[in-house]
Every structure is written in C-alpha cells, then in structure tokens.
Amino acid sequence: MGVMQQFNEPNLITTSTDKLFNWARKNSLWPLQFGLACCAIEMISTGMAHNDLDRFGAGFFAASPRQADVMIVSGTVSTKMAERMTRLYEQMPEPKWVIAMGACAISGGPFLDGYSVLMGADRVIPVDVYVPGCPPRPEALIFGIMTLQKKIERDQQVGYERPRPALVNEDGTINEYLPEREYTGISEGKAPRLEGMRPLQRTYVFERAGMPPGAQTDVGWVPPEVKKRLKEEAKARKAAEKEENA
Amino acid sequence: MQTFLNLLEVEPIRLLISFGAVLFLVLNLAAVLTMAERKVSGYIHLRYGPNRVGPRGLLQPAADVFKLFSKENVSPGRSDLWVFLGAPIAMFIPAALVWVVVPFAPDAVVADLNVAILFFVAITSIGALGVVMAGYGSRSAFSLLGALRGAAQMISYEVPLILSLLGVVMLTGSLSLVDVVQAQGDTIWTWYFLPQLPMFITFYIAGLAEVKRVPFDLPEGESEIVGGFMVEYSGMTWALIQAAEFASMAVISAVTVTLFVGGWQPPLPFLDLGPFNWVWFGIKTALIMFTFQWIRWSVPRLRMDQLMDLGWKVLVPVTLIWLFVTAGAMLVF
Amino acid sequence: MLGEERRAEHEGALTEPPSSRLVSPDIRDEFGLETIDMSMGPQHPAMHGLLRLILALDGETVVRCDPVMGYLHRCHEKIAENRMYPAVIPLTDRLDYFANMHNEHGYCLAVEDLLDVEIPPRAEYIRVLMCELMRLASHIPSIGFLMLELGAFTPILYAFRERERIQSIFEAVTGARMMFHYIRIGGVKADLPPDIPQKIWEYIESLEAHFQRDFVDLIQGNEIFISRTRNVGKMTQEQAVEMGVTGPALRCTGVDFDIRLDYPYSIYPELQFEVVTDTAGDVEASYRVRIAECLQSISLIKQCLEKMPEGEVMGDTGRRIRPDEGEGFGRVESPRGEYAVHVVSDGSDTPYRVHYRDPSFCNMQLLQEIVPGHYLPDIMPIMGLVDPVSGGWDK
C-alpha cells in the first residue's frame, strides 16, 4: 500500500503532491516513436526545427515503450497492426496517455470501407486526446499536446473515480453500469471476450526451412489432391487414436 | 563551536562529508547535463531547446527528474530480478566513486591518494560489468546484443585509455593527481597537452568510447537496437543509468582536464585567482563536456568492426610509439 | 542464373506435401552454434514505416532476412473500385505519402489514356513543376533519414527545414501541406497564384546557394559516413534488374533507365536534362545519385518557370467522367522509381479494377537478396539505399 493509497479522500498531502507530480508529468511528456503512416511525417516535422516540440519538454522521442509516457497513434491502424499496438500500449509504464492523431486513428478516416482497417484506435486502447485532420498540421498536434497537458493538470491520485460506461435512460438517471473493460492482456488474446467468440486458432502452420520460428505462416496454396490426402491422413490418425483410448 | 570544527578535521568524518558533497554535485550535474544536452542540440539544430518550463526552461531537469520518480518501474516477466535491479547500481557506483580522486583545487580533493591514477583506472573498468548485467537481466534479444557490444567496446578501449596515461605519469614521476597538476605549472605552454598531444587525443577518443558517446554509442544504438541494454528499463532504474552515464562523462572530462590541461592552474600567471582557482577547473571541464555534446550531434555512428579496428589498430600503436618518444625526450632533456 | 536452372530447381517444389518439405532443424553450422532469431518489429526507428524483418543472426552477421508486410494495408484497390473516377485521386495521395504529386499524376495519366481529353500546355507545365518540387521534397528528407539511421541527428533537421519551405509553397498553390488533390483528370485544379512563380524563384536561388554546404560538404567528406556506406549493400546490375528495382537504387548501379527520358510523358521531351548514373551500386552511390537528381530537379524547375505558357489550366472532360470499356496505363518516374497505374474500366462510373505498381514494393525485394551476409547495423544504410515508404508497399 503506497502512501497515497491510504487516504480515501483528497486532503492537504495528496493535493500538494498531485500538484507537484502533475506539473512534472505535464512538462516532460516523452512521446513513443510510433509513426504509422502519413501522420507520422507530420509528427516528425512537429519535432523538427520549424515548429519545435522540444520547447514543451516533449522533444525526446523515446524509441522503446518502457521510457515513453504518451503514445501518439499517428496513422491508420490496420487490424494486423492493432495487436502490436496493444502490446506496445501494455508495455508502457503506468502513468501513460494516448493521443489519436489524424482521421484514421480517430475513426478509420478516408479508409472507411477498407476491410483490413481498424475503425479508430479507441476500439482497442483508451484514447485521451483526439487530434482531427488528415494529416493534422504540426500546430494542431502541438495544440493536442497542450490539451493533454491541461488534462494532466487536473489528474488526482486519490478520490478520483474514473468515468465508468453506463446505460442511461431518457431523463439522465443511470440505468446500470456496463462491465469495466481493462486494457491488459489484450495482445496475448487473454482479455475477456464476448461470449461465442473463440480465439483464433492456427491451421496449416508450418516452419519454413531455415527460417526462425517467428516466421511461422500459413502454408499458402496447397494443390487440391495434396489437401485431400492430408485430410484423409488426419482422419485416419484421429480414428486410430479413438481406438487406442476406447 | 571550535571542538565541532576540529571534529570535522577528523579523518573519517571529513571524508564522509566531502564525499557526500561531491555525490550531491554529481547527481545535480547529471540533471543539468541533460538540460545542457537538449539546449546544445537545439542550437545546433537551429531550434530552441526547452524554454517553456520555468524561467527560460531552466526547470526542465527538475520536471524530468520528478516525472521519472513517479514512473512505474516495469521489469520484464521472465527476467532475473536481482541482476536486473542490480545493474543500474553496478553502473552508478564506479561513475560516482571516481570523483573521490579528482582534485578541484590544491587542497579541495576528497582523498589525495598517492595512487590516484591507478585508482581511477581500476574503478572505471567496473562499469563494463554493469552493462553486461543490464543486458543479461532484461532477457531481450536487443538488450543481449547491446550488452555484448558494450562489454567488448569498454574492455577493448581500456587499453588505449591506460597507455595514454603513462606518458603523463612518466613526466610527473608520481601517480597522484595533485602532483600531476602542480607539475604542469601555471602557464599554458607548460601544460601536458602540448608535449603529449597524441596522448591527449587518444585519451579523449578512448574516453568517448568508455562513456559510450555518439561515434561509439553502439551499446545504446538508438536507430539499430532501439536502446541497447537500456531497452527494458523505465522510471527510476532508467534515470539511474542515465545519471551513471552523465556522471562518467563528467568524470572523464574532469580527469582529462587534470591530466592534460592543467587542472586548476590558470592559463597565464597573472590570471591566478588564488583560493578561487577551482573556477578554472570548472571552466575547462565545462568546455570539454561541451565538445562531447558537440560531437554527439554532428557525427554518425561507427560499426562494431570499425570500432574495434580503430581501437586496436590505430590508438594502441600511436600510444606505444609516443611512449618511446617521451622516454627518449626525457633522457635528452 | 537464368530461367531454366531456376525453374528446374523449383519444378519439384509443389508435388510433395508442403509440411514434409519445409520442416527442418535449426541452422547448425559445423560448430553447432545456433543463430539468434530476432524480429526487427513493425515499430522500429529505422524501418521507414511498418516493416517487420525476421532475422536469423549469427552473432552480428545476418544469415536470413524475411520481410513481413501488411501492417499498413489500407485496401486502396478495393476502395478505388467503389468510388467514381475523380474521387480516387485523394486516395492516391495517401499511397506513397512522400511522393503525393507523382501518385496523382500517374493515376490521371492512366485515366486520360482512356478518355480522349486534350490537356492545355499550361497545365502540363504546372504538373511538371509541381512534380519536380515534390521530388526535391522527397529526395532531401530521404538523405536526412539515411543519415539519421547512421546515427547523425543533425542532417534530418536541415532536410526538414527545406521540406517545410517547399510545403509552404505547396500550401500556397494547392491549399494543403501533404495531401494536395491538385492534379485532376484533364488538367490542374487551379492556376498558380500570381506571386508564386517569383516566390519559387527566390526559394530555388536560396536552395542552390546553401545546398552544397548543407547536404554535400557536411556529409560527403565525413570519414565515418564513407566507412559506413562504401561497399555496403553492393549489388551488380543483373541483380538489380532481376529484382525489378527501378529509380535511384537502379541508377546507382549504372543502368541509365529514367522514365522521363525512356518513356516520355507530359512535356519532359521539351526540357533538357540527362539521366544521372553512378557505377558503384552501393549506399554511397545511391546518395550521390540522389544529390545529383536534386540539382537536376532544380534546373528542371527553372526551365519550367521560364517556359511557362499562358492559357487556361483545365481541359474539358465533360460533365461526368465515364470512359468506355477498355484499359488505361500511366507510368511516372516517382522519387523511388517507376510508379505505374493500370486502370480497367467497364463503362460505368466506377473503375472496374485499379492496380498500382508501387516502386517501394518492388525495390524492397532487394532486402531478401542483399541483406544476408551483412552486419546487423548495415541493414540501416541498405534501408536508406532502397528508401521504401510503407504506404507504398502496403498498398
């Protein structure tokens, strides 16, 4: 139990430490080097000489997620990249924030009818600040970071109950609270799933000659006769096992 | 009051208090150096450094340090916890311990050992251990590669570092740093960097490699292996490794100043400030540290084999040859 | 080796089932040492976007390198089949987001190949002027990124200073910094503002003044740059042509193939310039080719500004663009190589099939051929040689 956790409502000690740590966290926001697409180029030019991000103490682009505070999702999140993004988000140490930069990270943007595009980064990770634009100008990104700084100023360690998603009836009274969605273990597929959704199981995976196990891929195209023969062998093997344990 | 004052003179208490003061100086130096790094890089890159935090950005290091205090210390799942948490300590202690022998002013040195140079060389070689512990502890391919590179680089650059010291030791005849500074006299052309110019340059380059600064920052290759051995560290452990790095950078420049550029001696006799001579020591060390940062932002990074070739095939022969030259010169004069 | 032997070697590939053919123990050389398997993941400072390299490392040297793509697949071709002809142009901007103007130009040439529309000469000159400015705004940052991957942090800042100035010109002309949507089917959206040619002249003069100091003297003579890039990623002409490499990566091996000269489009025949080639075929040669192409683009921009005719900027393509049945091809020299667009139309409002031949997609096959055998830090300069853009290869 940390010192702060013993208090359950804000008092003199917690508010003063809040002020100090919020001031410190606000002024040294180290973004993760996480450029996805065209917005990454605008993020880079925000860090460059013309409109300088380092003035706000946020110029140190930390390459590894361990040293980063804010993850700027700059670009289109494809479904293949969503798993990587959640893993990076989970690797970042605790006081972390997410800026969704650009229309693609907010809601899929111009690729609305793309089959492999995630419609917005907030479907997998919680997003704090949305910076609209395609791509947003560097000044817009700096304004986004300043809004994040204002949000961090109002942070409270104690006595701050997070807004919980709830069903509300017409007159505004809370009907019932929805289950809290925690953003851990998503990338390993261990997050709580809606019922009926079974995790993806791999079929036809094989080790490619000389390639490390990481390069596991599906077998690609198999001639029809070979596919039939493999199915028969599998059926025969299963039948043989049934006899042994029967 | 008087008894309290001469109580301070008693050996163990004086040592503890002065070493505490030096440790305080080193920790603040690390914070200030991060700020200097970002300001210098800003001006080299035609942009301002941090100037929004506090008056003209001077509170930026305070903000960084407090943020790193309150960061969560994440350690990877299957990592060996003792080695993982021990590595930053094993890196910071040698970097801070070497300050014991650095002479700021004639009598302002924590412990005036008569084997100061031997002590300096012995302690700096422990730093390589910390790098290997960090690399092994965090169990990731990137950190393993970074650690192997770091160990190879630091060990193979100890040799030119030590050889280039021998020239100065031969000239002064004693291993104590205070004698070295006094033997250099207080005029600029009697300092040792003129007769020992190749040694000075080799010591400077080997110092850069020992501290893992840019032309040699392979263990922490920013764009190749993402953070080298520091990839898994966050919060205070990462801050301690950064403090160790900046402290060893400062100590290398301080030792370069004492050995080759005349310690606290003023460049010309009439510029002597008497008791305030440590100001000269501060100015020279700051200049050397500025050149460290200047090089960092203007030179690309070497590859591992080129780094080894430079160390063994260029620096070591140069120092060996120059040792004979100094020995011959001492016989003649 | 040419067709027969290679085809024979693979002939038997598919008869026996894949599982038996491909599962094999790890690589054990004679000392029984295993290789380190490492994945240089999609999020990596030097990967020019979202590329995952699965590497088998023997110590520091790379034994096997398998690039995995698809982390930025945005279904350009499927969406293009679902939009009207002019509405596909904003999509092509986001394809190779360092050469936006060239993508638009390629697609518009393909559709104009279908329609029989007559493009006014002033629009042609404005298109070439904008494309050459875009080439500058792409080559200079690619030199900056090459140096950033080698560890020098300063050239990228100078490169983006130039890019910011060019982007301010683009913003004055087209209204946007990156996603222009300026070149339309049949011409150009709007005429140049009156003061822009003068502003481009001033910028070109100032660029010429300090280009030599900032990007050639600062980088070319540097000892460490030479030792890190000479003989790194060396390839022969056959290897480059076999792998379908085009653009500066091919010209640095000595093959003088430039679409602006060999397959002339728009008004390039009326402009005087020659192909820049180098002979070494390594990373330093590609840097020299890019520098020479920047100077060449500067001279092209000057020629365009001098010969700019008067007249309107938009040909008449009729109320609705509905080309009849057939196929249209457009081929453009983008800063990364040959960018071709193949549009198939079936007479309706939306294209039946749009296929983009992206230079980054084809140049990236070099990684499988050239990277094995190099050290791990050499992958970064080779990525600088190929200089792919992830929006391009992950269509």
Next chain:
Amino acid sequence: MALTLPEGDLQTRLERYLEGLGNRHGLEESEIVDGVVRIVAKKVDVPAVLATARETLGIPHLSFITVVDRQGYFELTYELIDFRGATVRVKTSIEGDEPVIGMVTGIYPTANWHEREAYDMFGVAFAGHPDLRRTYMWQDHFDHHPLLKSFEISTKRTFEGLR
C-alpha cells in the same frame, strides 16, 4: 559486366519483338498498337513466352502482373518493358474455380512478390512458386481473398441515382 540493353530504334525493336514472340508459339492475337506489342497467349504457354522474351529477345524488366476478376474467369496482364521505350503486354485468361498458372519467378525473379500478392488478393495460384504465402492479409485463419468481386464490403455505394 554491364547489362546489354536491346539496341535499334523503337519501331524496329517492336517488330523484332512481335515476330520473335509471334511465330514461336501459337498465340491467339499479336499486333502492335501505338508503341505497345499486345499479345494474347493461352494459359499454358505464358511461362514459355516470357522465357523467350527474357532470354532470346533480352527484355530485362517485368513491370507488373495485374489480375482482373471478370466474375467467371481471371484475366492476367504481364507488362514487360525494355528500358528503351518499347512495351510488351502479354494477356491470358484462366477459368475454373481453382485458378492455377505456371510460375514466372524462375524467369523474372521480381515476379516473386507480385505473384504472392496476386495469390493473397485473388487466390490465383502459381505452380512452382518457392513460398506462395500471403503478403498483406494476416495469416492465421483468414481464408478469403479480398479483391474478388464476391468479397463484398459493407459500404458498397451505387451511383445510378447521380445524374
């Protein structure tokens, strides 16, 4: 050694390619239309046509392979360019629900990733391809081919109403 590129001016080269490719194999049509040699070949002898183009005629560069799903058969277009202004376009069509065609990677190694992309997007298989895997789509358990006309996307728009 330097690469030898085909010489002669454009028209002679086009004729040479036409008769080089034309009479060698029984082709359905082959003619020259404004600087492009159009050839329509049957499915089986496409690798042979490209092998002669590469080895005897010396056309060095395969630009791209386009697959068009004509909702009954697949139409493939191989575009070859010879760095000097001439273009050869070889067209074939494949019927049947298991589309297989001979591999071209043996002749033009650049076709490796083009064929992988064609397999990934259309399901057209290339017999003999060294590692015919998916390039773009994720590999565990996604057994659709997205660019087929049968793969409907949710936001299909129709423009008939627009005047």
